[in-house]
Amino acid sequence: MLLEAINKARYRKHLNYVIGACVVALTGGSLGVAQCLIALFPDPDGSHFHWNLLGVIVTSLMVAMVLLKVRRHSYMYEVVYVxxxxxxxxxxxxxxxxxxxxxxxxxxxxxxxxxxxxxASKQLWELDDNLITMDDLATWQAHLDTLLKQYNVTVDIKEYNAVLLKQF
Known part of the structure; x- marks a missing residue:
């Protein structure tokens, strides 16, 4: 995976919209499916837990399918990248x-x-405004820089490929 410059404002705006849309879809869909099932198959005891649960499961699957379908849309680019x-x-x-x-x-x-x-962690934490552990990251980076210098090694993160993790 190559690291790319991401517009933070656009990312946050799109992420908030996607999260909001998912919350609305899950809430409305779960209630709608559950109410339809309750109307079709009423329970004389008044316990409709299984229909409510099925409504949540069905709606969650539908939301997941929609997210997978729109994954390649340009609006989702920053969200999918993260x-x-x-x-x-x-x-x-x-x-x-x-x-x-x-x-x-x-x-x-x-x-x-x-x-x-x-x-990548630095980029991610800056995008998500998670700056609490940046000091730790700087310490870890300094230790890595010491190792790179000690072994006279230079690394280019553009050459990183997840396949190299298999050896560890």
Missing amino acids: WDLKQALNKITRKMTKLKTAAEQGNVDAMLAIQFSYT
């Missing part, structure tokens, strides 16, 4: 202990994956 970025970071985070151990031993691929993670 979703994909979070998935890429999760893959790296699951292997971070092994990556750090390998980086300490001079493994260039490990250093590349860590550098990508730090750069």
